[in-house]
Amino acid sequence: MQNKGLVKFFAILFALVSIYQLSFTFVANGIKKDAKAFAEQKLAEIKKKAAPGQPLPEVSELEVQYLDSLKKVDVFSLGFADYNYEDVSNKQINKGLDLEGGINVILQISVKDVLKGLSSDSKNAVFNKALDNAAKIQQGNESYLDAFFRAFDEAAAGTGTKLASPDVFANKNLSDEINFKMSDDQVKKVIRRKVDESVDSAFGVLRKRIDKFGVVQPNIAKLGQTGRILVELPGAKDVDRIKKLLQSTAQLEFWETYRLEEMGTFFETANQALRTSDVAAKTTEDKTVVNDSLKAMLGNKSKDSVSKNTADLGPLKSRMTYGGGPVLGVVAAKDTAKVGEYLRRADIRNLIPADKRFAKFVWSKANVSVDPKTKKESQTFELYALKGNKDNVAPLSGGVIVDARDTFDQLGKPAVSMQMNGQGAKTWEELTGKAYTDKGFIAIVLDNVVYSAPGVSTGPIAGGRSEISGNFDVAETKDLANVLRAGKLPAAAEIVQSEVVGPSLGQKAIDAGTTSSIVGLVLVCLWMMFYYGRAGLYANIALLVNLLFLFGILASLGAVLTLPGIAGIVLTLGTAVDANIIIYERAKEELRDGKSLGEAVVTSYGWKGAMRSIIDANVTHVLTGAILYIFGTGPIQGFATTLLIGIFTSLFTSIFIARIFIDRDVANNKPLAFTTNLTKNWFTGFNFDFIGIKKYSYIFSTLVVIVSCVSFYFNGLDEGVDFVGGRTFQIKFEKTVDASVISEELTKEFGTTVEAKVFGDDDQLKITTKYKIKEESENTDKEVNEKLYKALSKYFPGTKYEQFINTYDGKKVGVLQASKVGAAISADIKTNSFWAVIGAMLIVGLYLVVSFRKWQYSLGALAAVFHDVIFVLGVYSLGYKYAPFHMEMDQHFIAAILTVIGYSMNDTVIVFDRIREFLAGNRKGHFKDVVNASINTTLSRTLNTSLTMILVLLIMFIFGGESIRGFVFAMLIGIVIGTYSSLFIATPVLVDTMKQSDIDDIEKRHFTDQE
Template structure:
C-alpha cells in the first residue's frame, strides 16, 4: 500500500485534534456539577422547575467568567467551553428557535428619506405583496415592481435626495445602477444586522446560542437552547433599539381644531361610502371625563384633580373621536389625545391618510407613549395611551439619536425608580446641551425620548444639561432595564427584523428525544457490529474498529465545526453508520471473489482494494452531491442533517478505505492470515446465475403500475402538508387524561373560526394541533400580539374539550411543566417562509438530480447510464411520495410532508444512485472485458457479481433505519419510514429499472474474439 506514512500522519493528527476537542468535556462537566449543587442547595430539590431555574441562573451568571485555563496557552469562560462541544438542537434540549426576515421595506423608505412619491409607494407595496409567494430577495422584487409602475420616472430622482447617497447616485444614474447600489446597501445592512444581533444575543445570557445568516434570502436563523422567557427573547430579537430625542411641540387650539376637521372629514367620507347625504348629522355627544395632575417634570401622576365633562364637539363624534379622545387642556401641554391599545393602529392609519395629512402641521410627527397611563382613582395602570406631538426638523431626522451614545447601564434613580443611564460622545453632548437649553428657555418645555417609535419618557426641562448624560425612565423592571441597556450598548439595528417562523420546545420533550435517540443509536450500532462479525469474521472485526473510529471522528469534527445536532442530525449519524459499512462491503466482497479463484490472502487484499476504489468513489461522490444540495437549500435542522451526512461520508471513506487498509495490513503482517467469511456465510450469494434481463418486461410492468397508482394517489388524496409548507401555528399538547380527537377538533372550531387539524402523536394522550387562524396577521389584534390571541383561543378550546375550567392560561402555556395538560412545543410559520421552504425543496430536488446526471455523464461518458439512473430516481421518488400520499392518516404515526421528508427523499435518491452506480461500474468493467459475449450475458453477470453487496448494504442500512423507526422519537418516525420504503424501492430499481434501461440503450458488441475468452468470476 502506497503512502502509509502520510495516512498514519493524518490519523495521528486527527486523533490528537479529536482528543483535544473531547478533553473540554471534563472541565465543562465540573462547572455544570457546581451549578447542580448550587441549584440543589437553593431549591432544596434535585429536579423540577425551581431546580432548573436555579441551575440556569448559576450558569448564566458565570457564562462570561473564566472557569478553566491551560497554562501558557489560553483561558476559557464557560461559554468558551460549551463552544468547544457539540451543540444540541432545540428538539433535543428544549428552547426557542426563530427565523427572522430582515425588513428591507422600511430600509428602502429610509434611504429614500421617507418620500411620499406615489409611484415609489406603489412599487414598495407591490414588492411586499410579491414577497409572500416569491423566493427572490426584496430588492429584486422591488426592481421588478418599479419597472412595472415607473412610467417616465427614474429611481435616481428619489434616492439622490439622500445626502449619503448623492455621490453614488447623482441625477441621471440609470435604474439598473441604482438597483445595484441599493442591493449593496441592503447586503451591508443585512450583514450588519446579523452581526449586531449576535452581539445582542451574547448579552442575553443563553448558553450555546446558534445564529446563522442566509444572505441570499435576507434571513437570520436564531436558536436559543434553554431560553425560558419567549416574550423577552422576541423583544430582544426584533427591537431595533432606534433611540431618538425630539423637541416636544406644545398642543394649542389650532391642533385641536385640526382634529375636529379631520373627524368631520372622515365622518363625511363614511356617510358617502354608506350611501347617505354628506350633510346628514347624527345626534351624538362625546365627553371626556378625567383630568390628571402633572408633576414638576410634566409627567402625569396617578392623582385625579377633578371630573371634567367638556364636550369635544357640539353634536357629533365621527370615526376619529369614537376611538380617540383629544386633549381639552386636561392632559398637559404635550399630549394630543389618548386611545386604548386596541385602537392605536387604527388612529395611526387615520392620521397618515394622505387627505388627512393636509390638515395637520407639516413640521410635526406623532408618536404613542410606550406605557399606558394610570386611569382610575386607585392609581392602577389602565389601557389608555398618550399620543405626543413632536417637532420634526426640516431634514426629517431626529436632532439627536442613539449613534451618539457611548455607554448605557441600568440602575436606580434617587426616587427608587429603575432607569437606563446614558453617556454620549462630545458631539452628542453638544447637541443635548443645545436641546435642553432651548427647552429650558422656552418655559421649561418637555423633550421626548423615543425608542423604536414609542415615547418612553418626556421630562420637562428645568435647565441645561451639559456633559452628555441623561436617563431613560419608563416603569422598567430589572430585566427590562438590563435588556434595554444591553441593546443600546450594542447599537441600533440598521434594519428592522420580523419573526416569520418560530418554534418553542419544552425541555421534557427534548429529554425524551435524547433518550430515544441514544437508545436507537446504541441498538443500531450493536446490530451492525453483530452482523458484520457474523458475516465477515476477522474482516468484520476490522470494519467495526474502523466504524468506531469513524463515529469518534464524526462527533469530534461536528463539535469543532460548531454544528447543531438535531433529531434529523441523529438520523444522519445512524444513516452514516448504516452506509459506512458500504465501503467495507464493497471491498470485502471483492476480496472474497479474489479468494474464491485461488489467490493468496495478501494478493486478494491488494486486488480487492484496488478494484473497489472506482465504485467507492462514485458511490460516495453522488451521496456528497445530495448532501451539498441539502446544505445549500435547506434551513435549520435540514442544513444540520446535510452537514452530518457530508462529514460522515468523508470520515467513512478515510476510516474504511485508508485506515481500514492499515488495520488489515497490520493484522496480516502480524498473524499471517485474516478471514473474510465465517462457516455459515462462506458460500452465501455464490454461483448466482439468474437471467435478470429476461425479466425486465415484467419489472417494467410492475414499475409502471406502482408509478401510476402513486400518481393517482397524489392527484386524488394529495399530501398531509406540514406547517412548514402551508404556514400556520402548530402546537403539541399533552393531556392529563384521555381526549377524543373528534371532540377536541369540534371544541376548537369556535375559538379558531374553523376546525383545525388535530393529529394523534405516538405518545399517549398527545396531539398535534395545526391552525392557520391569524397566521397572516402582523398588527395587534384587540390590543394583543396575534400569537397571544391564538394561544388564548387554543386554551379556550382545550378547556371546553376537557371540561377543565380550572386550567389557567399560565399553566397551559408552560412548556416546562412536568404534569397536567400543557403545551410541549409551539411552531409558527408564516406563509412567506412556507412558500420559501416549498420552493427550496423543489429546487433542492431538481438540482440534486441535475448534478447526479452530469456527474454520471462525465464519469461513464455514455448518456445511457445517466438516463437509466435519472429514470430510476424519478421512479423511486414518485413511489415513496405515493406511499406517503396513500397511507397518511391510515397508519399510527405522523406522515407529514415536511422538511425532514424532503431530506428523506433526497437521501433515498443518494442511496439509490449509490446502489445503481455499483452495478453500473461492474457493467462498464465487464462490457470492456468480455467483448465476445452478448450484452445480456454481460449485464446479467455484472448484476450477479454485485447482488451480494446490494443485499448486504441494503440489509445493514435498513437494520439501522428500522431501529430508528421503532425506537426513535415520534417526530422522526415519518422520516425513518420514508427511508425504509426508499431503500427497498431503490434496491429494486437499481436492478430492475436503471439496469434494464442501460441494457435496452446499449448496442450488441461488434468485436468478437475467440471462444476461449475467460468468463468472469462469480460471487
C-alpha cells in the same frame, strides 16, 4: 498494503487529535452540570431568605452567572496548555436547539425600508409603485432588491424616470456616490452595496444586543446575500421578550408634546363631526342601540360596539376618557384601532388648529390593571400629540446616546438612565429649557411608542443625562438599556421563521437519539460478526474508529449537533460497513476462484477489484450530500454535515484500518474466510434471469407511477408549513384530549381553519394554523400566542399565560415546541427543495456519463431514481391521512428524498461497475447473459448492504422519536424500493436503450458465440 507504517502513523495521529478535540466537550459538559447544581442550590438559598412576593431569579440566570464567572478562569489543563471556560466552550460540540432547547429565529431586514431611507423617503410615484409591486412579483428564492429593480424597470418604462433621478437616489444623502448622469446599472451597483452595508449594520446591532442578553453560546449568522440573519439562543425561554428584543428598531426620539388644553376644542369638534357628517359612522351608531337591545336579550354583546348608555356621547368621546397635561385621553385596548382610524381620517385632521397641523398622534406603552373583584387584567393606552413638523424629524434622536443603564427612579421603580454626547447634551439643554419656560412636557418615544412624558420643573438640564421611567419591570429595563446601548437597527427586522423548543423536549430528543445510536451500533456490529466472522470483527473495529474520527472532526469544525444530525450519524453506522461489505464479497469471489488469501486480498483492495466500485458509489453519495448541504438550512445542514463527514471517515477506516488486521492475518498465515460456517453459502449461486422478467417489472412500476400520479391529483400531499407557510405548536395536555374538538375550538377563536393532530402520545397534539402568516410584526406573534392560550386555557387550570407559552426546565404541560415559517421564506424553501432534487439527479447523471462513457448507464440510473422518488411520494400521498405518525412534505422529507437518491445510485453503480468489468472480457457469453451474471454476482453485496441499512433505519424509526419518524420512514421505504429499482429497473433500461449495433460489436469483440 504499501506504506502500512504511514497509514498507522496517520491513524494514530487522527485518533489522538480526535480525543484531544472531544476532551473539551467532556469538560464543558461536566462544568455545565456543576453550574446547574450550583444554580439550584443558590435558588433554594434565595427562596429561604426572600420576602413574600419578592421576584426570584430563574435557574438559567444563575447558571449563566456561574458560567460567566469561569470565563477567564483556567478549568482544564493538558500539561502543555491551560484553558479557561471560554476556550473550552468554544471548542466543544454544540447541541442544536432541538437537543438543547431554546429559540431560533430568522430575521428579514426590511430592504423596502432601507430603500426608502436611501431615497430620503421619496414621493416619486414610479419609485413607490415599484416598492409596492416588488413584493407582489417577488419569486421564490429571489431577493426583494432584485424584484424591486425588475419592478422599477417596468414602472419606469416610457416615463423618463431613472434610478439616478434627483427625487429617487440622486439626492443629497447619496450625492457623493450617485449623480443624475449615471445609468441605472451603475446606480444598481451602489444600491446593492448600500443595502449590504445596512444588513451588516443590523448584524452588528443584533450581535451587541444578543451578547448582553445572557444566554450561553448564542449564535448569529448572516444567510448569504438574502438580507436574512439567523439568531440562535440556546436555553432561552421567554418567547415574547426575546422577539421584542430582536425586532425593536430602537428608534429613540425626544419630542415636545401638546397639552390637552392646547388642542382647544378639537376633540369636541371631531366628535360632533363624526356624529353628524360621517354617514358610515352615523349608520353604525344608529344600529348600535337596536343591536344592543336584541343582543342584551340574547345575553351577548358586540366586541366592537359602544354600550347603549354611552352611545349618545358620540363615536370618539364614548371610547376615550379625557386626560390631563400631555395625556390627551385614555382608551381601552379594544378601542385603540377605532380611535386611531378616526384620527387618521383627512376630514378629521382638517379640524386640527392650523398652527398644529403637523401634530402626530401616538399611543403610550400599555398600562395593565387588575379588577380586584374579577381578578381579570385589562389594558389601557394613553394618547399623546407630538409637536411634529414638515420634515417629520424629531428635535433630538437616540443617535446621541452613548450609554444606557437599567436603574431605579426616585420612587424605587425600574427605569433606564441615558447619557448623551456633547452635541446631544447641548440640544437636550435647549429642549428642556424651552419646556421649562413653556411649562411643557417632553415625550420620550421609542419605536413610535411613548414611554414617558415628564415635565421640567427645575430648569434646563445640563450634562446630557436623562431618564426613562414608566410601567416597567426589571427585565424590561435591562432589555431597553441593552437595545439603546447597541444602537438602532437601520430598518425593521421581521421574523420570517422561528422555532421554540422546550428543554424537556430537547432532553427527550437526546434520549431518543442516544438510544437509537447505541441499539443501531450494537446490532450492526453483531450482524457483521455473525455474517463475516473474524473479518466482521475487523470491520467493527474500523467502525468504532470511524465514529471517533467523525466526532473528532465535528468538534474541530465547531459543528452543531442536531437531531437530524444524530440521524445522520446513525445512518453512517449502516454506510460505514458498506465498503467492507463490497471488499469482503469480492474477496470471497476471489477465494472461490482458487486464489490464495494474500492474492484475494490484494485483488479485492485493488482498482480492478472493489476499489473502483467503492469510489463510484461514494462519489454519487457525496454529490447528493453536497447538494443537500447547499440547499438545506439549519438541522438539515447538520444532517448533511454528519453524512458527508461520515462518508470520508468511513472510507478511510474501511479501506485502511480494517486492512491492517487483515494483512496481519495474511502475514501470520492465519486462515480468514470472510464468512462463517453458517453463512458460508448465503446469497451465493444465484442464476436468476432479471432481464427475462423485465416486462413484469415494467408493468408493476408503471402501475405504481400511475397510481401515485392519480393520488397526487386527488389526495395531493400533506405539505408542511415549510412549504406553505404557517405556525405549528406542539402542545402537551394534562390528559388525553379529542383532537377534533380542539380543532373546532381553535378554529372558532382564530376565525380560520386550525388543524390539530395527535403527535406521538395521546395527550400531545400538533396544532397548525396559517392565521396572519403574512403579517410579520412582533404584535402578531404575541396575538397568536394569546389566542392559543385563551382558547385552551380551560384545559390548563392554574397555568398562567407565561407558563403556557414560555419554556422552562421541568415543564410538564403547555407549548413544548413552536415554529413559524413566513410566506416569503416558505416560497424560497419550496424552490430550493425542487432544485435540490432535480439538481441531484442531473449532477449524478452527468457523473455517470463521464465515468461510464455511455449515456445509457446514466439513463438507466436516472430512470431508477425517478421511479424511486415517485414511489416514495406516492406512498406519502396515499398514506398521510391514515398513518399513525406524521407524513408531511417538509425540509426533512426532502433530505430523505435526496438521501434515497444517493443510496439508489449507490446500489445501481455497484451493478453497473460489474457489468463494465464483465464486458471488458472477464466473462464470456451473450450481452444479456453477461448483464444477468453481473446482477447475480453482486446480489450478495446488494442484499447485505440493504439489509444493514434497513436494520439501522428500523431502529431509528422505533427509537428515534416522533419528530423524525416521518423522515426516517421515507428513507426506509426509499432504501427498499431503491434496492428493487437497481435490480429490476436500472439494468433493464440500460439493456433496452443499447443499440443493437453496439451489442453486436461487443459480442463480436469480447465473447465467444455459445450457440
